[in-house]
Amino acid sequence: MNKIKTILKDHYALDHITVSPEQGGWSALAFKVINHKHSYFLKVYEKSRVSTLKWTALIDHYVPIMAWLLDNTGLKGKIPVPLLTINGDYKCEDVDGIYLLYEYINGETIGENKLTEKQVGELSEILAELHLYGEDVPLDTDAVKEDFYVPFLQQLRSTLCKEHNFIPDDVWELINSHNDQINGLIDILEKLSVRLKNSYVRMALCHTDLHNWNLMQSAQQLILIDWEGLKLAPVEADLMFLVDKPYYDKFLNIYRKFHDSFEINPDALQFYQVRRKLEDIWEFIEQLSLDNQNAQERVLTKNYLIKELKDISER
Ligand SMILES: Nc1ncnc2c1ncn2[C@@H]1O[C@H](COP(=O)(O)OP(=O)(O)O)[C@@H](O)[C@H]1O
Ligand SMILES: [Mg+2]
CATH class of the missing domain: 3.90.1200.10 (Aminoglycoside phosphotransferase (APH), C-terminal lobe)
Known part of the structure; x- marks a missing residue:
């Protein structure tokens, strides 16, 4: 969990958080992240899995489209809200994984x-x-x-x-x-x-x-x-x-x-x-x-x- 806390602090400026595992899906591990005012959903794609490359290769292409759909169409409230890193990136990574943060639903x-x-x-x-x-x-x-x-x-x-x-x-x-x-x-x-x-x-x-x-x-x-x-x-x-x-x-x-x-x-x-x-x-x-x-x-x-x-x- 400490590694995840470091990632969230360094890349999303989130501090004083609790992180707990959630039931993930097919492609990634999932965590609920809570601080004093907000809840987040963190997806972690482990680099050790062969499927990770396939699932993560297009993040920088599909997340901006999600952002556009949220801003420009009637889909607001009907699709998840991805959150950018402090550098404005759609994802971040370390040696073990690729991380994507969303608002918690x-x-x-x-x-x-x-x-x-x-x-x-x-x-x-x-x-x-x-x-x-x-x-x-x-x-x-x-x-x-x-x-x-x-x-x-x-x-x-x-x-x-x-x-x-x-x-x-x-x-x-x-x-x-x-x-x-x-x-x-x-x-x-x-x-x-x-x-x-x-x-x-x-x-x-x-x-x-x-x-x-x-x-x-x-x-x-x-x-x-x-x-x-x-x-x-x-x-x-x-x-x-x-x-x-x-x-x-x-x-x-x-x-x-x-x-x-x-x-x-x-x-x-x-x-x-x-x-x-x-x-x-x-x-x-x-x-x-x-x-x-x-x-x-x-x-x-x-x-x-x-x-x-x-x-x-x-x-
Ligand atoms: N933003 C979110 N907030 C809360 N729970 C979520 C959120 N996104 C996904 N989940 C839960 O996590 C599970 C896995 O998420 P999903 O995005 O489908 O991952 P995968 O690509 O691994 O299938 C979903 O079935 C859902 O139960
Ligand atoms: Mg899924």
Whole structure:
């Protein structure tokens, strides 16, 4: 905790604080920080994790967009408020981690719960508002613009041919029995990628990681958190998370009040659905092969991988 206190003092001028661990999410550790007048939420990305580079590489690009959304759109109060360091930076770091500070949100994470009708309405309004902002926003969006390139595909393909010997035998056995399905999905994704690159698709600001652990209910409002995946992309990057939900029709009714002629682009939808599957599989393979996980964490990750592989066999 002392290290965190030093970081908060040196970079955010926060003194006389108490720091307590909170349940984190997928990518980072989380802490609640309190001083005499304010509460903060600190995300800590540990440099020892292979996924950290992926989650933190774009901080300097997506946090300014969040700041712009807070100042210029109807999303104020509906998304988290990032806080800058005393030097005006969006993050700070030491040898062990990368740190991002937010205002603390007093509220409940939706998590395992189902969304109520009111919450579905509020989620529709948040996304409909977000998707109003396209390529014409006065922001540098180059770094977060979708180019339909899938960086891990080559590696995944060569892993399946066992060109890489970094994969432990037990992991190799698991994936080897699903070789055909994974290769089939890689082929589909490559075709879609070429087709989308060569066609006009409207792009808008998208969150790209919509699930109930990234939604919190405050006293006033549903809040969409965890904007690490912020992109300028076809809106299917968000809608892929909703099309299978029982409330999708309700969602769409409200969404179409802002986007009246909206229709799903099936190519873009399938691109994101297949990419997500393969990305999860690849991330689990990487974690099992490269991360220093303890036995318990390893079993957990292996079970996730088994579930994903079972899922693609049933498609
Ligand atoms: N600003 C905040 N205030 C209070 N709790 C938060 C805040 N942001 C996130 N959380 C809680 O921490 C959890 C993890 O945060 P999240 O940003 O989703 O991290 P990850 O990228 O690791 O998934 C969320 O599910 C939520 O419960
Ligand atoms: Mg999250």
